Amino acid sequence: MQNRQFIVxxxxxxxxxxxxxSRSYNTIIAAIPALLLxxxxxxxxxxxxxxxxxxxxxxxxxxxxxxxxxxxxxxDGNAALIGTVFAMLxxxxxxxxxVITGTFFAVVIGKEIFGGIGSNAFNPVVVAVAxxxxxxxxxxxxxxxxxxxxxxxxxxYPLAQLKHFGTSAITSFDTVDLLMGQQTGGMGATFGLGxxxxxxxxxxxxxxxxxxxxxxxxxxxxxxLLFNISDSAKYANPVFHICTGYTLIGAxxxxxxxxxxxxxxxxxxxxxxxxxxxxxxxxxxxxxxxxVIYSILIMNLICPIMDKIRPKALGKVV
Amino acid sequence: MIKKSFIGMAKPQxxxxxxxxxxxxxxxxxxxxxxxxxxxxxxGQSGGKSSxxxxxxxxxxxxQKLALAPKSNEYVVSSVTGKxxxxxxxxxxxxxxxxxxxIETAQKEEKEKAFKKTLADVTLxxxxxxxxxxxxxxxxxxxxxxxxxxxxxxISGMDKDLLVTTNQYILKSDINAVKKGxxxxxxxxxxxxxxxxxxxxxxxxxxxxxxxxxxVDLNYPAxxxxxxxxxVLGTPLPAEKSCEDSGxxxxxxxxxxxxxxxxEKGEIPVEKTFTFIKKDESKVLVxxxxxxxxxxxxxxxxxxLKDKDRIIIGGPMTGFAVYSEDYxxxxxxDAVMVQDSADVSYTSGYPCINxxxxxxxxxxxxxxxxxxxxxxxxxxxxxxxxYDLHSCIECGLCSYVCTARIPVFQYIRLxxxxxxxxxxxxxNTAEEKNxx
Numbered sequence: 229m230q231n232r233q234f235i236v237x238x239x240x241x242x243x244x245x246x247x248x249x250s251r252s253y254n255t256i257i258a259a260i261p262a263l264l265l266x267x268x269x270x271x272x273x274x275x276x277x278x279x280x281x282x283x284x285x286x287x288x289x290x291x292x293x294x295x296x297x298x299x300x301x302x303x304d305g306n307a308a309l310i311g312t313v314f315a316m317l318x319x320x321x322x323x324x325x326x327v328i329t330g331t332f333f334a335v336v337i338g339k340e341i342f343g344g345i346g347s348n349a350f351n352p353v354v355v356a357v358a359x360x361x362x363x364x365x366x367x368x369x370x371x372x373x374x375x376x377x378x379x380x381x382x383x384x385y386p387l388a389q390l391k392h393f394g395t396s397a398i399t400s401f402d403t404v405d406l407l408m409g410q411q412t413g414g415m416g417a418t419f420g421l422g423x424x425x426x427x428x429x430x431x432x433x434x435x436x437x438x439x440x441x442x443x444x445x446x447x448x449x450x451x452x453l454l455f456n457i458s459d460s461a462k463y464a465n466p467v468f469h470i471c472t473g474y475t476l477i478g479a480x481x482x483x484x485x486x487x488x489x490x491x492x493x494x495x496x497x498x499x500x501x502x503x504x505x506x507x508x509x510x511x512x513x514x515x516x517x518x519x520v521i522y523s524i525l526i527m528n529l530i531c532p533i534m535d536k537i538r539p540k541a542l543g544k545v546v
Numbered sequence: 547m548i549k550k551s552f553i554g555m556a557k558p559q560x561x562x563x564x565x566x567x568x569x570x571x572x573x574x575x576x577x578x579x580x581x582x583x584x585x586x587x588x589x590g591q592s593g594g595k596s597s598x599x600x601x602x603x604x605x606x607x608x609x610q611k612l613a614l615a616p617k618s619n620e621y622v623v624s625s626v627t628g629k630x631x632x633x634x635x636x637x638x639x640x641x642x643x644x645x646x647x648x649i650e651t652a653q654k655e656e657k658e659k660a661f662k663k664t665l666a667d668v669t670l671x672x673x674x675x676x677x678x679x680x681x682x683x684x685x686x687x688x689x690x691x692x693x694x695x696x697x698x699x700x701i702s703g704m705d706k707d708l709l710v711t712t713n714q715y716i717l718k719s720d721i722n723a724v725k726k727g728x729x730x731x732x733x734x735x736x737x738x739x740x741x742x743x744x745x746x747x748x749x750x751x752x753x754x755x756x757x758x759x760x761x762v763d764l765n766y767p768a769x770x771x772x773x774x775x776x777x778v779l780g781t782p783l784p785a786e787k788s789c790e791d792s793g794x795x796x797x798x799x800x801x802x803x804x805x806x807x808x809x810e811k812g813e814i815p816v817e818k819t820f821t822f823i824k825k826d827e828s829k830v831l832v833x834x835x836x837x838x839x840x841x842x843x844x845x846x847x848x849x850x851l852k853d854k855d856r857i858i859i860g861g862p863m864t865g866f867a868v869y870s871e872d873y874x875x876x877x878x879x880d881a882v883m884v885q886d887s888a889d890v891s892y893t894s895g896y897p898c899i900n901x902x903x904x905x906x907x908x909x910x911x912x913x914x915x916x917x918x919x920x921x922x923x924x925x926x927x928x929x930x931x932x933y934d935l936h937s938c939i940e941c942g943l944c945s946y947v948c949t950a951r952i953p954v955f956q957y958i959r960l961x962x963x964x965x966x967x968x969x970x971x972x973x974n975t976a977e978e979k980n981x982x
Contacts, residue, residue, distance in 0.1 A: 234853075237893075239945075240862060240864070241885060241891065242891065242946060243946055345897070543783050
């Protein structure tokens with residue numbers, strides 16, 4: 229009898245074929261519609277920012293892999309995903325050093341020093357944007373950074389208009405125009421319809437869960453509605469809040485990040501709604517123009533505790 | 547292999563195989579030259595030659611018992627006549643020690659008559675003495691455990707794992723033997739509460755039996771005892787308790803049919819029926835004697851294996867891989883599966899990315915994402931206390947869906963094994979073994 233070598237391993241011997249890289253690349257695919265409109269609106273600077281963001285995020289991860297002497301993980305696409313989403317939040321005219329510093333904060337500070345993929349307590353992109361917003365807030369003033377563009381639509385950042393001039397300043401914004409990306413903002417964050425399409429693609433693929441985006445948007449809507457009812461002259465209507473700023477990209481791409489969001493049904497609803505409520509609170513009574521970044525950051529903080537709310541396991545009485 | 551579909555929102559629906567309506571004829575495979583029997587050793591005892599009443603060169607006849615000690619319930623029944631070729635220790639899964647007894651088959655078959663003489667004596671004692679090594683019958687010993695009295699017997703006509711149709715086949719093809727077996731069960735145990743669990747398409751056959759019949763879903767893992775008790779009987783099993791602890795004994799349909807056949811024919815049954823799953827996932831029912839080496843079965847079915855293929859005893863979700871073609875058919879081998887090296891799925895070294903797929907697929911609602919973090923750090927006690935380790939029913943779905951391809955199922959089984967070892971004060975935990 230010939231002696232053959234067989235592979236011995238443990239059950240199960242089947243796998244459904246899912247892997248981290250396909251999750252990352254599918255999320256990048258979902259971002260394409262929103263990015264395309266960004267390219268169309270802002271031209272080559274937007275392409276440059278995206279390319280630099282993706283490549284520098286991957287290089288930072290490679291550098292960290294080498295320094296920490298761990299396996300090279302840039303092949304899983306997670307760094308590329310961080311680069312993509314980070315670029316979507318930036319104004320198209322961001323200088324090169326801002327992009328590289330931002331991806332450093334995202335990949336190194338936001339993810340790698342916690343121990344890499346799966347260990348980050350906060351969404352890396354949100355951490356990076358929060359640090360940059362505090363450090364160089366002028367670069368996130370979209371009215372200032374996009375000054376040199378000649379748009380066919382109102383070239384004022386809607387949320388800033390609301391903050392500084394009240395509801396009378398936003399009457400000229402049309403909801404359909406806002407959804408179609410006829411507004412200024414982050415290069416991949418303004419095309420609401422594109423983000424929704426990408427988000428639905430991700431939900432159908434099972435990569436993100438509907439609970440978080442839906443409860444996030446519901447939180448924004450209901451809170452904004454309550455404010456609006458209480459004083460419609462002072463507070464904008466809820467649809468405006470949903471269509472502007474980082475709301476939609478926050479709902480579908482930021483709040484749903486795997487490691488920093490809950491996994492159980494009730495906690496997903498609670499955390500999403502909480503982030504939504506916080507967003508409107510910051511926008512309406514807080515100091516900042518947009519509250520999505522900070523509200524998601526706070527949501528990430530309470531996620532581990534929220535996730536303790538879970539169904540009773542089989543055979544457990546308590 | 548069942549892959550995730552494009553639309554991945556729904557959780558995976560794995561359907562167990564339903565037996566085709568045209569009854570397949572099992573492929574009979576005979577032993578070519580040699581049979582091997584694995585005799586389970588008590589914990590702490592390694593397999594070897596010294597402690598047996600038989601030795602190499604002894605003649606063995608069909609139906610003869612090979613036992614560790616004359617009165618022991620651990621024995622194997624030789625399915626062939628011949629000469630003992632070798633007695634060797636063999637280490638199985640999780641450090642379980644066996645003694646492998648190889649028997650060279652002789653031309654002429656002689657049959658042991660001891661069982662036949664006691665045929666009129668239908669008692670539990672007699673069954674323990676002769677039939678525990680018959681196909682599927684090892685759980686019969688649960689009936690005589692006085693520490694855990696049994697009040698309900700559930701006969702499963704449904705196989706636990708995917709692609710396996712062994713017990714469905716027995717229920718359909720050998721209903722008379724099952725009927726006879728149930729009568730014997732009632733007589734020896736005095737238990738009236740006997741329930742047959744059958745899939746919907748075998749209801750017609752099962753309803754001919756004079757007992758309560760309950761339907762089992764084809765959805766994997768509905769046929770697992772823990773889920774059957776919760777969903778069908780409505781009495782969920784407390785975690786950390788086995789079915790026997792709460793007075794329920796699960797028997798396979800095959801074992802009951804074997805009981806029936808044994809007392810009808812006056813012979814200890816040695817023919818094992820099992821499902822053979824080929825590389826292309828097509829199935830053949832095979833009937834072979836216990837002790838037949840797998841190489842004979844591969845030859846008989848014309849299956850050729852290459853380097854780096856995989857041989858699996860049991861189904862794709864819960865089976866275990868063996869490293870040698872000499873591994874024999876055992877009384878509990880319900881399926882043998884071969885997998886091409888190209889289809890072998892590998893695990894990765896990634897940590898949990900908290901995607902939540904396992905949470906949504908776990909039928910026992912175990913917080914797998916947190917559990918696996920503790921198990922990776924070998925914090926087994928904490929895992930059992932805080933994250934419901936003992937609620938796990940060992941279906942393997944968490945590993946099946948894991949995006950990071952963590953061997954979650956193996957982590958869980960290892961943890962349970964280590965905890966069981968510490969509880970019973972044994973020193974054969976994997977860690978200590980490695981230290982030696």
